[in-house]
Structure formats: C-alpha cells, structure tokens
Amino acid sequence: MTTTPSNLTPSPRDAYDDEHFDADLAAEIIASCLERGDSATLTNWFAEGLAVDIADALDRLQPAQLAAALLLIPVDEQASIFGYLPLGRQTQLVAGMSRAAVISLLERMSSDERADLFNTLPAGREAILPALAQAQREDIRKLASYEKGSVGAIMNSQYATLTPELTVAEAIDELRRVAPDSETIYNAYVIDEQRRLVGVTTLRRLILMPATTRVGEMMKSNPVTAFVDDEQSLAAEKIARYDFIALPVIDRQRQMVGIVTADDAMDVMEDEVTEDFQKSGGSLGAWPLRMKDATIGLLYRKRVFWLVLLVFANIFSGAGIAHFEELIAANVALVFFLPLLIDSGGNAGSQSATLMVRALATGDVHMRDWASMLGRELLVAALLGLTMAIAVSALGVVRAGPTIALVVALTMQIVVIVGSLIGMSLPFLLSHFKADPAAASSPLITTIADASGIFIYFAIASQVLPGLASA
Amino acid sequence: MTTTPSNLTPSPRDAYDDEHFDADLAAEIIASCLERGDSATLTNWFAEGLAVDIADALDRLQPAQLAAALLLIPVDEQASIFGYLPLGRQTQLVAGMSRAAVISLLERMSSDERADLFNTLPAGREAILPALAQAQREDIRKLASYEKGSVGAIMNSQYATLTPELTVAEAIDELRRVAPDSETIYNAYVIDEQRRLVGVTTLRRLILMPATTRVGEMMKSNPVTAFVDDEQSLAAEKIARYDFIALPVIDRQRQMVGIVTADDAMDVMEDEVTEDFQKSGGSLGAWPLRMKDATIGLLYRKRVFWLVLLVFANIFSGAGIAHFEELIAANVALVFFLPLLIDSGGNAGSQSATLMVRALATGDVHMRDWASMLGRELLVAALLGLTMAIAVSALGVVRAGPTIALVVALTMQIVVIVGSLIGMSLPFLLSHFKADPAAASSPLITTIADASGIFIYFAIASQVLPGLASA
Numbered sequence: 001m002t003t004t005p006s007n008l009t010p011s012p013r014d015a016y017d018d019e020h021f022d023a024d025l026a027a028e029i030i031a032s033c034l035e036r037g038d039s040a041t042l043t044n045w046f047a048e049g050l051a052v053d054i055a056d057a058l059d060r061l062q063p064a065q066l067a068a069a070l071l072l073i074p075v076d077e078q079a080s081i082f083g084y085l086p087l088g089r090q091t092q093l094v095a096g097m098s099r100a101a102v103i104s105l106l107e108r109m110s111s112d113e114r115a116d117l118f119n120t121l122p123a124g125r126e127a128i129l130p131a132l133a134q135a136q137r138e139d140i141r142k143l144a145s146y147e148k149g150s151v152g153a154i155m156n157s158q159y160a161t162l163t164p165e166l167t168v169a170e171a172i173d174e175l176r177r178v179a180p181d182s183e184t185i186y187n188a189y190v191i192d193e194q195r196r197l198v199g200v201t202t203l204r205r206l207i208l209m210p211a212t213t214r215v216g217e218m219m220k221s222n223p224v225t226a227f228v229d230d231e232q233s234l235a236a237e238k239i240a241r242y243d244f245i246a247l248p249v250i251d252r253q254r255q256m257v258g259i260v261t262a263d264d265a266m267d268v269m270e271d272e273v274t275e276d277f278q279k280s281g282g283s284l285g286a287w288p289l290r291m292k293d294a295t296i297g298l299l300y301r302k303r304v305f306w307l308v309l310l311v312f313a314n315i316f317s318g319a320g321i322a323h324f325e326e327l328i329a330a331n332v333a334l335v336f337f338l339p340l341l342i343d344s345g346g347n348a349g350s351q352s353a354t355l356m357v358r359a360l361a362t363g364d365v366h367m368r369d370w371a372s373m374l375g376r377e378l379l380v381a382a383l384l385g386l387t388m389a390i391a392v393s394a395l396g397v398v399r400a401g402p403t404i405a406l407v408v409a410l411t412m413q414i415v416v417i418v419g420s421l422i423g424m425s426l427p428f429l430l431s432h433f434k435a436d437p438a439a440a441s442s443p444l445i446t447t448i449a450d451a452s453g454i455f456i457y458f459a460i461a462s463q464v465l466p467g468l469a470s471a
Numbered sequence: 472m473t474t475t476p477s478n479l480t481p482s483p484r485d486a487y488d489d490e491h492f493d494a495d496l497a498a499e500i501i502a503s504c505l506e507r508g509d510s511a512t513l514t515n516w517f518a519e520g521l522a523v524d525i526a527d528a529l530d531r532l533q534p535a536q537l538a539a540a541l542l543l544i545p546v547d548e549q550a551s552i553f554g555y556l557p558l559g560r561q562t563q564l565v566a567g568m569s570r571a572a573v574i575s576l577l578e579r580m581s582s583d584e585r586a587d588l589f590n591t592l593p594a595g596r597e598a599i600l601p602a603l604a605q606a607q608r609e610d611i612r613k614l615a616s617y618e619k620g621s622v623g624a625i626m627n628s629q630y631a632t633l634t635p636e637l638t639v640a641e642a643i644d645e646l647r648r649v650a651p652d653s654e655t656i657y658n659a660y661v662i663d664e665q666r667r668l669v670g671v672t673t674l675r676r677l678i679l680m681p682a683t684t685r686v687g688e689m690m691k692s693n694p695v696t697a698f699v700d701d702e703q704s705l706a707a708e709k710i711a712r713y714d715f716i717a718l719p720v721i722d723r724q725r726q727m728v729g730i731v732t733a734d735d736a737m738d739v740m741e742d743e744v745t746e747d748f749q750k751s752g753g754s755l756g757a758w759p760l761r762m763k764d765a766t767i768g769l770l771y772r773k774r775v776f777w778l779v780l781l782v783f784a785n786i787f788s789g790a791g792i793a794h795f796e797e798l799i800a801a802n803v804a805l806v807f808f809l810p811l812l813i814d815s816g817g818n819a820g821s822q823s824a825t826l827m828v829r830a831l832a833t834g835d836v837h838m839r840d841w842a843s844m845l846g847r848e849l850l851v852a853a854l855l856g857l858t859m860a861i862a863v864s865a866l867g868v869v870r871a872g873p874t875i876a877l878v879v880a881l882t883m884q885i886v887v888i889v890g891s892l893i894g895m896s897l898p899f900l901l902s903h904f905k906a907d908p909a910a911a912s913s914p915l916i917t918t919i920a921d922a923s924g925i926f927i928y929f930a931i932a933s934q935v936l937p938g939l940a941s942a
Contacts, residue, residue: 048692052714175678222484222519240737278826300855307858311862312862314811314814318807318810318866318870321806338792339788339813339921340782340788342810346914380774387779388779395789416778441821446817447818
C-alpha cells in the first residue's frame with residue numbers, strides 16, 4: 001500500500017511503512033502466499049517479524065488459513081505469538097490441535113499466559129495436566145487459582161533469583177543459566193533460605209561490579225513489593241511510579257511468589273482508564289470485549305439499565321414542573337429558557353466532575369482535599385455563573401423583556417453554582433463510600449442538576465413574576 | 472502514622488507501609504530532622520531511598536528547608552532527584568544556587584531533563600553554556616531546539632551504540648564502558664559509519680551468545696524506529712505495542728539521534744488520556760498544572776469559553792420552543808416531559824460518543840469502520856428507544872392521559888435514535904477533519920441532541936394534538 005516491494009513476490013514485510021504496520025494488508029498477503037503455496041516467504045517473515053505484528057495479522061485470517069499458517073511457525077515462536085492473540089481465538093485454535101501439540105505449546109508459553117489459556121479451556125482440561133512436567137503442572141494450578149483482579153492473576157512465575165553469598169561473577173552465570181525460562185533477567189531477586197525476598201539487583205549493576213563482590217553487599221535492600229492478594233491497580237501504580245521493568249510479588253509470609261512485568265502493568269492501566277472513561281460517559285461498567293466484537297445484545301444490556309434509571313430519576317423534574325403549572329400557563333415565555341438553564345447547570349457540573357474524577361484517579365487530589373477544593377470551586381463557579389448570566393440576560397431582554405431576563409439571569413447564576421458543587425462533590429462522596437468516583441457520570445450529574453435547576457427556576461419566577469404580571 | 476519505628480528517632484523510612492509511601496509524613500519527618508540538626512538520619516535515607524519518593528517528600532518542604540536538605544544529598548543523587556521535581560520547582564531552586572553548583576548539576580542530569588530545565592531558565596541562560604563540556608553544550612542546544620510535542624522534545628541522547636564488526640565480548644565491554652552515561656544498556660543500537668541505524672540487540676541476547684560471535688550476525692535487522700519530528704504519541708504507541716524498554720529515534724537521513732524510554736512514553740500516554748478525558752467532559756483543552764495547583768483564574772479561563780459557547784448554541788432550542796408557543800400554552804402538560812425527553816437523547820448520545828471516542832483512541836475501531844458501526848448503532852438505539860418509550864408511556868398515561876403519553880413515547884423512540892446517531896457519528900466526523908474525536912464531549916452532544924429533541928417533540932405533538940384536542 002505504501003512501500004514498493006523490492007522483489008516481485010509480495011511479503012508481509014511490505015505491510016510496514018515508516019510509521020505503521022498495516023495488519024489488514026499483511027493478512028491479505030499471508031492469505032495469497034498460502035493460496036500459492038509460497039511457504040518460503042512466510043517462513044522468512046515469521047522468523048524475523050515481531051510477535052505482536054504476526055499475531056495481529058494472523059488474527060485477521062479465516063480459521064482454516066490460520067491453522068495452515070501456524071504450521072509454518074517454529075513451536076517456540078508459536079508460543080510467544082499465541083500470547084498476543086485474543087483469548088477467545090487461542091481457545092478456538094487449541095480446540096483444533098492434537099493433544100501433543102497443545103502440551104508442547106503450553107510448555108513453551110509464558111507462565112501467566114499459560115494459566116490464562118488453561119482457565120479458558122473446556123471442562124476436562126485437568127486431563128492434560130499429567131502430561132506436563134511436575135513443576136509446570138504445579139505452576140499452572142497455582143497461577144490459575146488466584147482471584148480475578150488480584151496481583152496473583154497477572155503475575156508471572158518465571159523470574160531470576162539469587163542468594164546473597166553468590167559472587168557477582170557467579171550471579172551473572174546464574175542469570176545466563178535461567179535466562180531461557182525467565183521473563184526478564186534485567187532484574188534479579190535476592191532471597192534467603194526461606195525464599196523470603198531480602199533484596200534486588202539489576203544486570204546493569206552486576207556487570208559494572210568487580211567479579212568477586214558478593215551479591216549481599218551490592219544489592220538494594222528493602223525492595224518495593226506487592227502482595228499476591230493486592231489489587232492489580234496497586235502493582236501497576238508502583239511500576240509506573242518507580243519506572244520498574246518488573247515488580248516482585250510476595251505472599252503474606254513475605255516469600256517471593258512471582259513478578260509483575262511493566263507491559264502487563266500497562267495493560268492493567270489501559271483497562272482501568274477505559275473503564276473510568278466509560279463510567280464517566282454514563283455507560284456504567286467495563287466492556288469485556290473489543291468494541292468491534294461487541295454484539296448488539298451486549299451493547300443493549302450494558303446501556304439500557306442506566307438509561308431507564310435516568311428516565312425514572314427524571315420524574316422529579318416532571319413533578320417540579322407540574323407543581324408550577326399555572327405559572328407556566330401564564331408565562332409561556334419561561335419555557336423558552338428552560339432547556340438552556342437546565343443544560344447550563346449540567347454542563348458546569350460535568351466539567352467539575354470530569355476534572356475531579358481524573359484528578360482522584362491520577363492521585364493528584366485526595367479525599368482529604370475536599371474542603372479546600374470546595375472553597376475554590378465555589379469561587380470559580382460564581383465567576384462562571386456571573387459570566388453566563390450576563391450572556392443570557394442580553395438574550396432574555398430581546399426575547400422576553402426585562403423581567404423574565406432578570407429571572408433567567410438570577411437562575412443561571414444559582415444553577416451554575418449548584419451544578420458545579422454537585423459535580424465536584426459527587427466523585428468525593430462516591431470515593432468516601434468506597435464506590436468508584438468515575439460513576440459520577442455526565443448523565444447522572446445532568447439529571448440531578450436538572451431537577452434542582454427546574455425547582456430553582458420556577459421558584460424564582462413565582463417570587464418575581466406574579467406581582468409584576470398583575471401590575 | 473502506620474508503622475512504628477524500630478528506633479526512637481523517626482526516619483523518613485517510617486513513611487512507608489506495605490502499600491504506600493506517605494510523602495506528607497516523610498516531609499514532616501525531614502523538617503523535624505532538619506530542625507534538630509539530625510543530618511545522619513537524613514543522609515542515610517537519601518542514600519538508600521528511591522529518587523521519586525525523595526523528590527515527592529522534598530517538594531512538600533518550604534524553599535529554605537528544601538535548600539538545606541539538598542546540601543545533604545550527594546551531587547550525583549541530586550541530579551536524579553531533580554528530574555522528579557516539578558519543572559517550576561527546579562527553576563526556583565536553580566535560581567538560589569551558585570553558578571558552579573548549577574553547572575555541576577546540569578552535567579549530571581539526564582539529557583532530556585537537562586534540556587527541559589535549560590529551556591525554563593531565565594534569559595541569559597546561554598551564559599552558562601561555555602562552562603560545560605563541548606559535547607554537553609551541543610547536546611543541550613540540540614535537544615532544547617526540538618518542537619514541543621515532537622519525539623525530539625522527549626528523547627534522550629544517552630544511549631549505547633555498537634558496530635557490526637565487534638565481537639560479543641567486545642560489545643559487552645563497550646556497554647560496561649558507556650553504562651555510567653547511558654539511560655539504558657539493556658538495548659544497544661548497531662550503527663554504520665554514517666551513524667545510520669542498521670540493527671538492534673539486547674544485553675540479554677549478548678550475554679547468551681558465544682563470546683566470539685560478531686554483533687552483525689546476531690543483531691536484529693529492520694528495527695522499529697520513530698522519526699525525530701514524529702508526534703510523541705506515535706512513539707509512545709510503538710513502545711506500548713512492542714513492549715520495548717526504549718525506542719530508537721532517527722532523523723530523515725536515517726541517522727540515529729536518540730532514544731525514547733518506556734517511562735517517558737508512559738508519561739506521554741497518561742497526559743494524552745487526561746486530555747481526552749477532560750475534552751470529553753467538556754472542559755476543552757489540557758491542564759498544564761496539577762489540579763491542586765491550578766489557580767482560580769486558570770480554572771475560570773479554561774472552562775468559561777465552552778460554557779458560554781453552549782449558552783449561545785442553546786438559542787436554537789429556545790427558538791424551537793418559541794415557534795410552538797401556542798401549542799404549549801394550550802397543552803402545558805407537554806412541558807412536564809420536556810426535560811426528560813431532551814435528557815434521554817443527550818444521555819444516549821453521551822454513551823455512544825464515550826464508547827466511540829475511547830475505541831478510536833485505543834485503535835480498537837478505525838475511520839473505515841464507520842459504516843458498519845452505524846448499522847449496529849441504529850439497531851441498538853432502536854431497541855433502547857423502545858424500552859425507554861415503554862417505561863415513559865406508563866408514566867405519561869398516569870400524568871397526562873393517553874394522547875400525550877403517545878406523543879411522549881413516540882418522541883422518546885425517535886430522540887434516542889437521533890441522539891445515539893449524533894453521539895456515534897460526531898467522533899468519526901471530527902476524526903475525519905483531523906480534529907480530536909475527544910472533543911465530542913457530553914455537553915456538546917447534549918446541546919445538539921436537545922435542539923433536535925425539542926423540534927421532534929413539538930412537531931409530533933402538533934400533528935397529534937390539535938385534531939384530538941379540538942375533537
């Protein structure tokens with residue numbers, strides 16, 4: 001599409017330009033190579049390409065094409081490509097593989113991805129366990145047992161450990177020895193006889209040290225850790241804060257049980273952001289699937305609850321208006337400004353809520369800051385309300401005369417302050433009751449601000465208008 | 472606060488519990504140590520503590536305390552702690568330092584942070600350049616010159632290069648030699664005589680290879696790169712996609728000029744998410760400061776434009792209502808349902824927009840998917856609208872009789888479909904015109920959905936009601 005191939009046979013390599021990898025184009029080229037029986041081109045690319053790109057291209061193939069392509073990939077590479085395929089696709093593929101092929105694949109996959117895949121296999125999956133080596137068998141059982149959302153569920157059991165009495169030269173040899181089975185050897189974890197974590201060091205520090213120095217003398221003590229039953233987001237935050245490649249995981253006896261790698265932490269953070277984003281937008285709850293794959297039924301179910309709830313919440317607004325029926329009948333011009341006024345309160349509130357939800361999520365603002373934030377928000381909202389009141393009063397005079405313009409301006413000032421206070425306080429309130437502040441969505445705030453806006457509007461109007469209207 | 476100190480003198484170490492570091496508590500302890508003249512406790516912690524924690528605690532001190540504390544930190548550590556302080560605080564500190572101290576600090580800082588600090592120094596900053604070594608001088612000039620938002624502005628010029636003819640043993644020696652001046656030695660970049668990037672390798676691969684293998688034989692060719700004038704987000708996406716520790720940066724002559732590290736890429740992504748989040752909430756634009764530090768004036772200026780704009784956009788809603796004045800006067804009960812109906816369209820639209828904005832941002836959905844998304848959204852919205860119409864018609868019959876209930880239910884069905892279509896299409900439309908899809912904020916969609924909702928409502932009412940009302 002972008003680069004011209006140097007030879008006449010197109011290769012999936014041609015799907016790269018300087019900026020991007022075009023997985024759709026690569027998939028087309030793979031399909032046409034398979035059709036022509038040109039396995040040389042494919043074998044070449046599978047050997048030199050990046051696993052995530054290969055997985056992305058393969059994921060776009062038909063099941064039969066995918067199965068044929070997989071046969072051209074060496075089994076070691078297969079394992080790392082497998083980890084990048086969506087879990088549903090992995091399960092589907094495994095269903096078509098021989099028992100021996102599944103076992104050889106599981107043996108080579110990284111421990112966290114292996115446990116995930118194992119968990120999705122159909123009933124009877126226990127039957128393949130005896131065929132695996134004992135250590136892998138225990139590893140799968142252990143990793144597959146941690147609760148969803150816990151650090152244990154994303155951790156990896158393939159890490160490098162050292163002991164304090166090793167020399168630096170011995171430590172480097174040990175890292176070299178365990179490298180094929182380790183997720184990373186750039187961080188090494190120093191443990192005592194009870195497997196308790198006593199220190200960490202890095203390959204960088206090791207290769208800079210004299211060969212005879214003892215690991216115990218050059219390691220960093222008091223390492224930052226996560227507990228295996230901590231929430232994933234806690235581990236992800238520590239990795240982001242300290243710029244770690246990996247974070248050691250310990251159990252409550254402080255024994256080392258695994259590591260969380262930076263790339264898995266990034267995935268956790270991305271999912272959290274998506275969830276916050278969707279809650280704020282009023283969709284309530286996270287989407288387990290990619291948007292493209294979501295079915296109509298799922299989209300409906302996820303959205304309908306919240307929308308219908310808001311319909312019933314709006315009964316308050318309706319009741320408020322019914323209460324002022326006569327006033328409205330006598331001053332229909334009041335209705336002109338109704339959408340404007342209630343929108344403005346909701347809009348100001350949405351702004352405040354958005355700022356607070358994100359500030360709470362990034363740790364920029366804490367629960368204890370509520371009072372100081374409140375004072376500042378009051379001032380900002382008063383200024384915003386004043387500006388908007390001036391803007392709207394010009395409009396009001398032209399449309400409905402000075403009296404109604406006054407009512408509208410006054411209402412605007414109050415509605416913006418009330419909306420802002422609701423918007424900024426709701427995230428704190430939710431956080432206080434251990435709920436997710438991101439549930440303070442724009443639709444929720446709009447609905448609350450509406451009901452109060454209507455009441456404020458007609459209450460002011462009924463104070464100002466009757467006397468003047470009869471005069 | 473959480474742990475009991477093992478000795479009687481409190482140390483900033485006591486500010487750690489298992490889960491968190493309490494920077495406020497650490498700052499208090501530092502202040503009291505300084506007051507008592509207990510520099511031993513502080514020196515200890517500054518030597519063993521993590522740079523980001525130390526910076527966080529120092530940032531909470533008074534300027535005089537901070538200056539006193541800095542004197543206790545070895546100059547090499549100072550440089551890394553400095554990089555974690557907010558830029559404003561760095562500038563403030565440098566203003567109080569001697570010229571010699573500033574120069575020794577700049578010499579030790581990492582190249583990207585050094586260039587950032589240099590850019591914030593007051594006029595006359597060029598005067599300190601001659602005191603620096605020539606290489607650093609040129610480095611500062613070059614890095615400080617890249618445009619904000621470009622890869623060049625966040626890249627680091629301290630990376631390890633190798634040449635293809637080196638043996639593996641020579642390469643490891645070379646990495647050891649350059650380690651003190653390199654951001655990372657886990658990735659090494661292989662360049663030719665023109666400094667063009669021809670391959671990459673890792674320290675892991677190097678220590679696993681036989682000592683006499685040539686780098687040119689074991690390196691990976693065709694490395695993934697970013698251009699120095701690319702947008703930062705592009706480099707960040709590549710690092711996240713490929714789980715890189717660092718990404719090499721080349722100029723348009725394909726010469727290697729720097730690296731972007733994973734931690735800097737994470738910062739870029741976090742800023743982008745915050746920006747998207749705030750745009751979606753209708754606050755328009757990013758917040759350059761932390762929320763806690765934002766002044767009232769800044770908060771006002773950032774929010775007022777958007778709110779006033781929406782006030783004027785609401786003129787359409789008002790005009791719509793004015794057009795149906797007589798109808799409303801004759802059927803005041805219609806007003807009861809006005810907030811409910813216009814909110815529902817806005818709410819459904821906000822949901823759609825939120826899902827689309829995030830799906831476009833994560834690359835889950837692309838421009839070309841618009842048509843297929845549209846069909847599905849139409850179906851989902853029709854189902855949602857039907858459900859909500861049924862919910863509201865029960866309410867309508869009780870409140871205002873069967874005729875108005877019919878009008879309300881019909882309007883609800885249409886308003887939800889229209890709102891959803893606006894919500895899902897606007898992000899695509901903005902993206903098509905190279906604007907940020909995240910600008911499709913809830914307030915904007917609410918306002919557009921309102922104007923159309925009002926028109927739909929009264930148009931249907933005027934068709935159904937006059938005949939029946941006169942009957």
